[in-house]
Every structure is written in structure tokens, then in C-alpha cells.
Amino acid sequence: MISEPLRNPLSLFEVKGKVALITGASGAFGRGCALALGALGVKLLLVSGSKEELDAVTAEIKEIGAEVRTLVARPDSLADAQTMLKAVLDAYGRVDQLVVASGMNKAGFIQDLAYEDWQKVMDANVRGPWFMAKAVGTYWIENKVHGKMLLMSSVRGRHGNYSGYTGYCTSKGATDALTRVLATEWAKYGITVNAIAPTVFRSKLTAWMYGDDEVGQATKARSLSRIPLGRLGEVEDLIGMAIYLLSPASDFCTGQVMYVDGGYTAG
Numbered sequence: 001m002i003s004e005p006l007r008n009p010l011s012l013f014e015v016k017g018k019v020a021l022i023t024g025a026s027g028a029f030g031r032g033c034a035l036a037l038g039a040l041g042v043k044l045l046l047v048s049g050s051k052e053e054l055d056a057v058t059a060e061i062k063e064i065g066a067e068v069r070t071l072v073a074r075p076d077s078l079a080d081a082q083t084m085l086k087a088v089l090d091a092y093g094r095v096d097q098l099v100v101a102s103g104m105n106k107a108g109f110i111q112d113l114a115y116e117d118w119q120k121v122m123d124a125n126v127r128g129p130w131f132m133a134k135a136v137g138t139y140w141i142e143n144k145v146h147g148k149m150l151l152m153s154s155v156r157g158r159h160g161n162y163s164g165y166t167g168y169c170t171s172k173g174a175t176d177a178l179t180r181v182l183a184t185e186w187a188k189y190g191i192t193v194n195a196i197a198p199t200v201f202r203s204k205l206t207a208w209m210y211g212d213d214e215v216g217q218a219t220k221a222r223s224l225s226r227i228p229l230g231r232l233g234e235v236e237d238l239i240g241m242a243i244y245l246l247s248p249a250s251d252f253c254t255g256q257v258m259y260v261d262g263g264y265t266a267g
Contacts, residue, residue: 012249016041019092020246021084023075023132024102026053028203029152029196031060032235033099033242038066040243042097045088049074049102075102075128081135089139097246098136098149100129105168105205113166121167126174133182137191146190148246151179153197155261172197176257183255192254194245199223199261201233228263 005012020037024030025046038044038061046061048054051072061068069091075081088095104124106117129151140147156165157172175195182193200206200223223232241260244250259265 013243013247015097015243015247017043018096018246019043019045019088019094020097020099021045021047021088021095021136022099022101023047023084023128024100024152025070026050026057027101027103028201028235029238029242030099030101031057032239033101033150034061034068035064036239036243037097037246038068039064042066043092044068045071045084045091045095047071047073047075047084047087047102075100075131076123078131078134081131084132085135085139094143094145095136095139096145096147098132098147099242099246100132100150101152102128103152103171105165107165107168110166118167122171122174125168125171126178129175129178133178133193137182137186140191141186141189144189147192148250149182149191149193150242150245151175151193151195153179153195153257155197155199155259155264157197157257158259158265179257180255187254192245192250194250194254195257196238196241196245197257197259197261197265198233198238199227199264201235201237203235206232226264226267227261228267231262233260233262 020042022030022034025034026048034044034046034057044066046068054070054072058068058070071084071087073080073084104121106121153175154172156169157176160169179193179195186193238260241258
């Protein structure tokens with residue numbers, strides 16, 4: 001007998017009717033995930049610290065006919081994360097997917113970087129995802145939900161950088177470790193945890209590299225020299241991997257840091 005996945009492989013990517021909670025939804029990756037998932041019929045609760053930017057993304061989501069609710073907030077505490085969980089449960093009665101796309105960077109060589117700025121990066125990129133995992137993961141475990149969690153890492157979690165990234169690289173290395181340990185802790189509950197790790201891709205954080213600024217152009221050229229496919233990334237390059245990791249197609253994939261980097265980590 002031919003199994004349904006072999007007879008109809010696209011059924012593995014069916015997510016219509018699922019509910020997703022996305023933090024950092026006004027950022028490049030969060031917005032991309034929201035639009036792609038919404039187009040596939042996923043119900044959305046979008047969270048961002050900027051109401052103006054969140055409203056803009058929400059308008060785009062509504063244009064494609066997706067069901068969406070919003071909350072202006074940041075995961076700065078466990079109470080914040082629990083408020084987000086309550087919002088999505090109040091709106092839809094459940095949550096199946098968690099995408100933690102919130103984060104930040106503050107570059108500076110360690111001899112010049114203030115500890116407070118380093119801590120802000122660690123708080124945004126590590127503490128915030130930990131709070132979200134604790135709140136939503138506890139709900140999933142208690143309610144026997146086979147949820148899917150997706151974190152945002154970077155090739156900088158694996159490779160250093162000589163541009164003053166002691167905060168960013170350290171935080172993304174911690175993201176990779178958090179991905180693996182949550183995957184092993186939660187596997188017995190049927191919950192999967194994975195991360196996407198891109199190289200440089202177009203976003204608000206990297207916009208300066210895509211313009212005519214001399215320093216930006218030099219940085220872009222240096223980055224391109226390390227990418228075998230010969231270009232920087234776009235948000236669209238990340239969406240296929242995100243859909244895979246949030247769909248039944250990835251049910252036997254957990255604890256993985258998936259590099260979407262044009263071959264950067266291969267060389």
C-alpha cells in the first residue's frame with residue numbers, strides 16, 4: 001500500500017487552520033513568516049514592540065485574506081510572554097506554532113562596548129526566547145499539544161566576526177544551544193524545536209550594507225567573498241525552510257540549526 005505522504009507529498013506541508021504566535025513580527029523574518037503562513041491559511045497572532053510597524057504588516061496580512069490579531073509588546077519578562085500566550089488563546093483557543101523572530105544587535109569591540117549594551121543584546125536574543133519557550137512550552141506540555149517552535153539564529157552562532165560582535169555571536173551561539181536542549185527535553189512530548197541560521201540577508205539591521213555608503217559597500221563585498229552562491233540573502237530565501245520546520249514535513253526533525261546561507265558555512 002502506498003502511504004498518503006508518498007501518494008500526495010504536498011500534504012506534508014499542509015498547515016491550513018493552524019495557529020501561529022510570532023514575536024518580532026514587524027522585522028524582516030517575522031513579517032516574511034507571517035505573510036507566508038497567512039497565505040497558507042494559518043491564523044496569526046503577531047507581536048511587535050512598534051505599533052506603527054505592526055499596523056503596516058497587519059494591513060499586508062489582511063490584503064491576502066488571512067486571519068490576524070495583534071499585540072504591541074516585547075518578551076522582556078515571563079509575564080510579557082504569558083500575556084502573549086493569553087492573547088493567542090483568547091483569540092483562537094489554541095496555539096500550534098511559535099516563531100521567535102524578535103532580537104537585536106549592538107556592535108562594538110569588547111574594549112569599547114559598554115556592558116549594558118552587551119546585556120541588551122543577550123536579553124533580546126536569549127532571555128526573550130527563553131521566556132517565550134517557557135510560557136508556550138508549558139502550555140503545550142500541559143495540554144498535550146505537539147507544537148512546533150522556530151528560533152532565529154545566525155551563521156554567527158557558529159563563526160566569529162571581526163566587526164565587534166561579542167554580543168551578537170555569543171547570543172546566537174546560545175540560541176543554538178537552547179534549540180538543542182529544548183528539542184531533547186521536549187521530544188517525549190511530541191514537540192519539535194529548530195532554528196534557522198542565515199548569513200547576511202536584507203533587513204532593517206543590514207539595510208546599511210545594501211546602499212551606497214562606502215563602509216556598507218566594503219562590508220558587503222567582504223561578505224560576498226565568503227558566500228559561494230555569490231549574493232546576499234533575501235527574506236524569500238528563508239521562507240521555504242520556515243514552512244518546512246513548521247509543517248508535518250519536519251515531524252522527525254528536531255534540535256537542528258538549519259543554515260540558509262548560500263554556502264557560507266560549507267567553505
